[in-house]
Amino acid sequence: MDPTAIPGVVFSRAPGRTLPVAVRAEGATIWDADGRAYLDAAGGAVVVNVGHGRRSVAEAVGTQLGAIAYAHGTAFTSEPLEAYAVEAGPLIPVAGPAAIYPVSGGSEAIETALKLARAYHVARGENERWTVIARWGSYHGNTLGALDLSGRRPLRRPYEAWLGRFRHVSAAYPYRADEPGANALADPAALALELERTILSAGPESVAAFVAEPIVGATLGAVAPADGYWSAIADVCRRHGVLLVADEVMTGFGRTGTWFGMDHWGVKPDLVVAAKGATSGYWPFGFVAASDRVHRTVVEGGGFVHGFTYSHSIGGATVAREVLRIIREEDLVSASAAKGALLLGLLRDRLGDHRNVGDVRGRGLLVGVELVADREMKAPFPRSARLTEGIVHAARESGLLVYSGTGCADGTNGDTILLGPPFVVTEAEIERIVAGLAGAIDAALATVAPVG
Numbered sequence: 001m002d003p004t005a006i007p008g009v010v011f012s013r014a015p016g017r018t019l020p021v022a023v024r025a026e027g028a029t030i031w032d033a034d035g036r037a038y039l040d041a042a043g044g045a046v047v048v049n050v051g052h053g054r055r056s057v058a059e060a061v062g063t064q065l066g067a068i069a070y071a072h073g074t075a076f077t078s079e080p081l082e083a084y085a086v087e088a089g090p091l092i093p094v095a096g097p098a099a100i101y102p103v104s105g106g107s108e109a110i111e112t113a114l115k116l117a118r119a120y121h122v123a124r125g126e127n128e129r130w131t132v133i134a135r136w137g138s139y140h141g142n143t144l145g146a147l148d149l150s151g152r153r154p155l156r157r158p159y160e161a162w163l164g165r166f167r168h169v170s171a172a173y174p175y176r177a178d179e180p181g182a183n184a185l186a187d188p189a190a191l192a193l194e195l196e197r198t199i200l201s202a203g204p205e206s207v208a209a210f211v212a213e214p215i216v217g218a219t220l221g222a223v224a225p226a227d228g229y230w231s232a233i234a235d236v237c238r239r240h241g242v243l244l245v246a247d248e249v250m251t252g253f254g255r256t257g258t259w260f261g262m263d264h265w266g267v268k269p270d271l272v273v274a275a276k277g278a279t280s281g282y283w284p285f286g287f288v289a290a291s292d293r294v295h296r297t298v299v300e301g302g303g304f305v306h307g308f309t310y311s312h313s314i315g316g317a318t319v320a321r322e323v324l325r326i327i328r329e330e331d332l333v334s335a336s337a338a339k340g341a342l343l344l345g346l347l348r349d350r351l352g353d354h355r356n357v358g359d360v361r362g363r364g365l366l367v368g369v370e371l372v373a374d375r376e377m378k379a380p381f382p383r384s385a386r387l388t389e390g391i392v393h394a395a396r397e398s399g400l401l402v403y404s405g406t407g408c409a410d411g412t413n414g415d416t417i418l419l420g421p422p423f424v425v426t427e428a429e430i431e432r433i434v435a436g437l438a439g440a441i442d443a444a445l446a447t448v449a450p451v452g
């Protein structure tokens with residue numbers, strides 16, 4: 001066919017693959033146009049916390065958009081926005097009242113956090129504070145600033161020449177601690193010392209912020225640090241006047257069985273970044289929440305040069321408010337904790353002795369499975385085996401959607417599967433997820449040449 005005769009095409013996120021057409025979803029299930037059902041064991045990209053098909057969200061936003069859909073954030077505030085700040089503020093682990101700056105997603109929220117950290121220091125007259133420190137084995141988004149923060153090599157590689165502004169320290173990744181190439185440690189004291197040395201070598205007066213995920217999501221596959229890590233890190237940051245920024249884009253709003261990931265350790269960062277579960281996929285939305293101290297300093301001091309057309313969205317706040325109401329009313333944070341424990345337990349029963357499963361881990365309904373060629377040595381499969389992709393494919397063929405990660409072992413090799421189903425997932429569906437994933441792992445392994 002003459003390509004000029006085609007009026008337009010979608011630039012697909014999966015070029016070369018014919019994607020099914022999604023038409024309907026309910027709870028933890030998505031149906032395609034052929035009537036095929038898929039069990040959404042990852043909530044898309046660990047997004048759909050309250051589950052699919054919530055009519056009340058559609059109704060709330062429909063009514064709101066009929067009244068007013070858009071007013072520019074520099075000219076107006078809105079009732080949904082003001083109410084959302086009041087309702088969500090007390091849940092966010094910053095020293096409050098939390099000041100919420102809403103944007104359109106996680107990457108924008110991270111960029112906003114970086115600029116806010118900078119604005120805070122400038123307002124205090126500390127103009128030299130430019131340096132930002134993040135960790136290897138992390139993901140903070142795909143815009144250039146957020147990507148530069150991200151210690152996820154497969155995503156950085158194609159854009160490497162545009163990156164390099166930020167520093168990276170070791171991941172808190174107990175399973176691969178001290179391995180050459182993994183850039184990982186386990187001991188909280190060693191990790192805190194490494195951060196402190198990095199701050200000192202940069203010059204403490206030049207460091208603006210340290211940014212990290214409380215529990216690492218897609219890059220490492222649901223990896224929590226050892227207890228003591230976050231309080232030690234917060235202490236180092238405080239002593240050197242460095243703002244602590246928690247990237248809770250994936251861990252926020254109940255995903256790990258507490259409202260926010262940092263709640264597991266009772267640590268209060270200066271800035272909290274959220275997105276995904278805040279609107280559960282019903283609206284592109286994210287925010288930075290600043291502590292009262294940071295907020296006041298910026299407002300009373302140097303101001304904040306920033307802004308997006310779609311920040312402070314009335315529709316976004318309406319959806320976020322209704323999603324928050326659902327989480328609270330249905331006690332979905334407790335559901336995430338209880339169902340996550342069930343999922344983790346069943347996975348460990350089923351896969352704990354599997355010769356190619358190195359680790360099964362997670363908190364709440366954020367659960368990861370790390371695959372290895374050799375359990376004793378924790379040797380990963382070579383990237384060329386494309387094991388993760390094989391598992392995702394086999395699972396999809398059986399009607400199960402899972403999320404994948406590569407590069408956890410050394411930046412290139414290493415395969416993880418991440419599970420993050422909606423909090424309304426049923427016990428029977430959890431059993432199907434476990435059986436489906438076990439089957440997909442074996443199906444994929446059957447096509448991979450033995451290693452060694």
Ligand SMILES: Cc1ncc(COP(=O)(O)O)c(C=O)c1O
Binds near residue numbers: 045141217218248249
């Ligand atoms: C921890 C974390 N931070 C930031 C982002 C970027 O969010 P978005 O894809 O909404 O830009 C993600 C997305 O997966 C994430 O998991």
